[in-house]
Amino acid sequence: MRKIYFICILFICNGLLAQKKEKLYPVTIYEKVWQERNNDTRLKLIKTIWLEDSTFEDPSASIKGIAAFNNVINEFYKKNPDAVLTSGAKTVKDNYVTWDWKIQDSKNKLIMAGREFARLNGKGQVSKIISFWDKDAVLSEADILKNLEADNFKVVAQYFECLFKTRDFNTIAALIDDDAIYNQAEGLPYGGTYKGFNEWTKMFAKSAEFFDLQIEKEPVYFSDASKKEVIIYFTINCKSKKSGKTLSMPISEHFDLKNGKITAIRPFYFDTKQFAEFLKSRK
Incomplete structure (x- = not known):
């Protein structure tokens, strides 16, 4: 029943x-x-x-x-x-x-x-x-954060594309804040703190004296919209211009953003010491 x-x-x-x-x-x-x-x-x-x-x-x-x-x-x-x-x-x-x-x-x-x-x-x-x-x-606050996250992703993805693939520095200039800070590890030949697009271009030019670079693994994106931060994780393959040796190295780059522009970047190498020695080594 x-x-x-x-x-x-x-x-x-x-x-x-x-x-x-x-x-x-x-x-x-x-x-x-x-x-x-x-x-x-x-x-x-x-x-x-x-x-x-x-x-x-x-x-x-x-x-x-x-x-x-x-x-x-x-x-x-x-x-x-x-x-x-x-x-x-x-x-x-x-x-x-x-x-x-x-x-x-x-x-x-x-x-x-x-x-x-x-x-x-x-x-x-x-x-x-x-x-x-x-x-x-x-x-809603959730929608705002979701939209902000999507916008930040677009800015960082465009920056990555222009820097590593199209070499479109005019577009990069429009993506970064006038006082944007780029922090490179002090142990690198081009290490230091660079402020503003003109200083960034000097750093890019200096780094290009040491190696040729290809993207081995495309970036994975992470974001915390509440902190206005995007983190990307990717792998580069470099050929030293001094020794001719090659090295594969994972990197994460931390981006701070405000009002749709990049205000700071700090890259972290999987092994900064190994990367620095690779760049400085000779045949």
Whole structure:
């Protein structure tokens, strides 16, 4: 008897989940409609869930019908061509669904946020949408740190690419702060503290007198956005210009960043003494 009872409960739960999924179908399509950039593709999606008497209202528009709704989205993307839309969990009650949403640009800057209320007709279509804007919305601390981490990664990755691969020093100059500090281990022939891009270039030129370098293993990135720090771990393969010998050496570089620019770099060699002796050795 107990087994039959649990089977019945399972069927009921599965049935409720199926009903909820079916009820959310037009909302899922509605969100895809907003994410679709192609006008013709979007119009086809709209027609699957929108009727000529379906309405949409927000602080900027109050419209009815398929073409009018499509036009609202077209106008939105004209003003916000790089917008990225995301939404939160859905709350369902009878034929009503509500959820939070936010819109960010390609740099993760918050454009706007709000809450959507949808009334469904029970036949897989939307009867009415009311969209409320939260003009005071701000990103959560977690989102801010996540975005900052992504931005810092991009800066460091671009610096690495320009220094070791493209040798694009003009771009590097734009990535570092005017008073940025580069600390090289004192035991190296080019060791010391270098401040500002002009001093950095002197250090790069001096180091190039001792070895040719290739990247043996691409960097792995670590970050602590709260400390505005990025750490990369990679392996170099060097050929000494004095001895002709080669050496493979893991390195980690610690980057400090502020306002999207590098303010300090400190490299750590796996064996600084061995690396220094390698650079100074002769045939």
